[in-house]
Amino acid sequence: MPVLNLKKREIECKVVYYGPGRCGKTTNLEYTFKTFKKQIAGDMVSINTEGDRTLFFDFLPMELGKIKGCDIRVQLYTVPGQVKYSSTRKLVLKGVDGVVFVADSLKVRREKNMLSLKDLQMNLKEYGMSVFKIPLVLQYNKRDLADEGLPIMSIEQMERDLNRQLKAPSFPCSAVTGEGVGKTLTECLKLTLISLQRQFKWVQ
């Protein structure tokens, strides 16, 4: 749910990076933090990590300018992808306005991608939301691993596995090189803001 503060003329919304463990959610946020300085409104905060594993969440605040005289603030979050942190994932998803689903292109992660998407669908459902209706973008991450000779899935296969019914915008990406990171986020923000404008169409 976006939060509207009419007194301060501010709209605050939340975008969550979801996906299986080690798919690259935190790396997306780190790249965004390094690269999109103009829109970043504070430090990136990682709450409770163990090595490069997220145990709670990462957080990055952004400011996107104004719509109808209201400042638009977006908070980016990542969930912990490891299966055992199911309740934390659900908690982080609370009040979400837009989702980037990060899938791992490695062939060995195929099943994990599909399970995580199912998990997203279930958690949204428990908050009365639908994966088919929420602003959603899919990211096929780690495309660079093909250059290292590692077996990755084709885009067609990932589309079949994850996007046949959703028909969400999807982007090939490498969160380490940054290729596709900005495009993914921009599309998700665009969809989120369109949905926000619909919800706040009465704001003068």
Ligand SMILES: Nc1nc2c(ncn2[C@@H]2O[C@H](COP(=O)(O)OP(=O)(O)OP(=O)(O)O)[C@@H](O)[C@H]2O)c(=O)[nH]1
């Ligand atoms: N080659 C390559 N490695 C990547 C890419 N994205 C992430 N990684 C690596 O994959 C590992 C896991 O990345 P994270 O960003 O920590 O993954 P995560 O999705 O946040 O994982 P959890 O916090 O456990 O849910 C790290 O070693 C990253 O450097 C990518 O696009 N290409």
Ligand SMILES: [Mg+2]
């Ligand atoms: Mg992480």
